[in-house]
Amino acid sequence: MAFVLSLLMALVLVSYGPGGSLGCYLSWRLMLDARENLRLLDRMNRLSPHSCLQDRKDFGLPQEMVEGDQLQKDQAFSVLYEMLQQTFNLFRTERSSAAWNTTLLEQLHTGLQQQLEDLDTCRGLVMGEKDSELGKMDPIMTVKKYFQGIHDYLQEKEYSDCAWEIVRVEMMRALTSSTTLQKRLTKMGGDLNSP
Numbered sequence: 001m002a003f004v005l006s007l008l009m010a011l012v013l014v015s016y017g018p019g020g021s022l023g024c025y026l027s028w029r030l031m032l033d034a035r036e037n038l039r040l041l042d043r044m045n046r047l048s049p050h051s052c053l054q055d056r057k058d059f060g061l062p063q064e065m066v067e068g069d070q071l072q073k074d075q076a077f078s079v080l081y082e083m084l085q086q087t088f089n090l091f092r093t094e095r096s097s098a099a100w101n102t103t104l105l106e107q108l109h110t111g112l113q114q115q116l117e118d119l120d121t122c123r124g125l126v127m128g129e130k131d132s133e134l135g136k137m138d139p140i141m142t143v144k145k146y147f148q149g150i151h152d153y154l155q156e157k158e159y160s161d162c163a164w165e166i167v168r169v170e171m172m173r174a175l176t177s178s179t180t181l182q183k184r185l186t187k188m189g190g191d192l193n194s195p
Contacts, residue, residue, distance in 0.1 A: 030118045034179050037111040041172045044104050049169065052162035059149050059170055062142045066177045071139060073185065079139045080181040081119050086147040087171055088112040095154070099164040146174075 065071065065079060090096065091108055150167055157163035 030115055031179070031182060033111050033115045033118070034175065034182065037108060037115070038172060038175055040104055040108045040111060041168055041175070044100050044108070044168055045165070046100075047161060047165045049165070052165045055157060055160070055162040055166050057153055057166060059153070060146060061170070061174055061177060062139075062146055063177055065139055065142060066181050069184075071184075075139050076181050076185055077119070077122070079143055080178055080185070081116070082140050082143045083174060083178045083181075084112055084115050084119070086143060087175065088116065090147065090150065090167070090171070095159045096164070099159065099161065 066083075071079060088109065091100075091105060091112070097105065150170065154163050154167060
């Protein structure tokens with residue numbers, strides 16, 4: 001976990017936009033929110049990981065998509081947004097409320113919501129007229145399929161404590177990967193107004 005936090009701090013320093021502008025920049029606040037969300041997920045740990053080994057599952061995180069260079073800026077932005085939205089939805093269900101400390105869960109909701117709002121500031125500028133094609137983009141469908149697999153797994157395991165623990169660890173992995181997309185978008189110019 002210390003490595004992840006160090007990586008995120010480095011990303012914060014790399015992604016600090018010009019003068020902290022409120023324009024369409026991937027802001028340092030977005031990276032700080034990502035770091036805080038990972039800390040919250042880590043603090044939500046209620047079970048020893050060893051007690052849930054029998055419930056482990058490979059959900060097929062599309063890492064090549066989030067860590068590779070095959071996505072264009074608008075696709076990378078859409079994938080990042082969709083990953084955060086799906087994570088927010090996952091932890092916003094009634095079943096998740098029963099599984100976690102409500103204070104930590106609410107803080108996670110707030111942090112994810114803040115990241116989504118920060119991205120919303122730029123969404124129209126990045127997507128432009130392509131927004132109507134959003135549902136047809138293969139990368140978005142891949143993210144949706146990944147999260148559907150997580151929902152199916154929870155249902156199959158009857159939302160057990162171990163199932164939620166496995167999902168919590170998976171979401172830490174997914175959110176860590178999403179910081180790679182944030183970093184790539186920053187390298188693509190940071191200013192999302194440019195093509």
